Amino acid sequence: MILTALAMAAFAGNSLLCRAALLHTAIDPASFTAIRLLSGAVFLYLLILLRREGTKEKAGSWGSALLLFLYAAAFSFAYISLSAATGALLLFGAVQVTMIGVGVLSGENLRTTQLIGISLALAGLVGLLLPGITAPAPQGAALMVLAGAAWGGYSLRGRGAGNPTLVTSGNFVRTLPLVALLVLGTLDHLAVDAAGIALAIASGALASGLGYALWYAALPHLRASSAATVQLSVPVITAVAGALLLSEPITLRLVVASLAILGGIAIVIHSGRRS
Structure with missing residues (x-):
């Protein structure tokens, strides 16, 4: 639980x-x-060394690294204009819609209650985005x-990874050439300060x-339905914090x-687990 x-x-x-960072410091989204x-790659690499995990096989993949980079870059540029709560809700909604949608396209059959849940989630997403x-x-x-779509795709590619921490570290390291290209492409707009x-x-x-x-350490002790449902708390935690x-204001539109x-999404997850 902890x-x-x-x-x-x-x-x-x-x-x-x-x-x-984007609201109160001078740092730009690309930086x-x-x-x-870079700091994520360094931390995960040091964690692997500390835990003495094997590094002989090349972990991660370029496809996953591209999705990870796309997620991180779009995430940063989006937060120029979004509140933390709205961004987290859109991100989480897009992740789940992507993963559920891929399942449907792959031939998964949905129950009536799942279709109701998807319709409700999409209605909420449309309502949030209406002018x-x-x-x-x-x-x-x-x-x-x-x-969110990129992170959903990244998550789908990472299912069943033998050593999630090692794979994640490999993917972070593989994003660094893409990071270099992003920095070179935005040289005229780069800005940093100590706080940022x-x-x-x-x-x-x-x-x-x-x-x-921490999440990978907790996962073995959670049921699949619990692991999926507990992530519903992230947008709520973000909104309150x-x-x-x-x-940041919590508007009626955001609450609804x-x-x-x-x-x-909770309806879809629980109905799917029961079936």
Whole structure:
């Protein structure tokens, strides 16, 4: 329970750290992405050395690394205009919709209750994105949905990995050439300061690297349905922490959309586990 709670807090911390860095420091999204991925790679590599895990076989893949990089870059650029809570909700919704959608396209049969859950989640997502005073910025929302789709694809590719920590480390290392290209392509817009660098390192090493390690340590002790459902807490944790730490408003639209999206996904998960 403690490992799971810490892992969920770390996942929520990614949104909070990124939003705080882009809102209150001079760092730009490309620099944040670069430092986050580099520090995550270093942390995971040191963790593997500390645990004396085998490194003879090449872990990870370029396909997964590309999806990881796409997720991290789109995530950072999206948070220029999104609140931490809205970004986390869009990210989580897109991840689950992607993974469920791939399952359907692969031939999985859905029960009636699952179809109701998917419809409810999609209605909540549409309601959140509809034009209005409290609607999220279209460009930021599109980027976060892209980040969620990339993370969903990354998660699907990583299912059944023999050593998740080793594979994740290999994928982080493989993102570094892509990071270099991103930095070279945005040289005219790069900006950093001490506070921004510190938040990016915390996001990469602690919220990402340590967060994934904690999650993989907790997973063997959780039922599949529990592991899927507990992640519903991440947007809620982010919303509450965003209100307390970043003074972000919790709007009625966000609350209603959260209930629809998270409730719909919970219905799909539990109905699928029962079947």
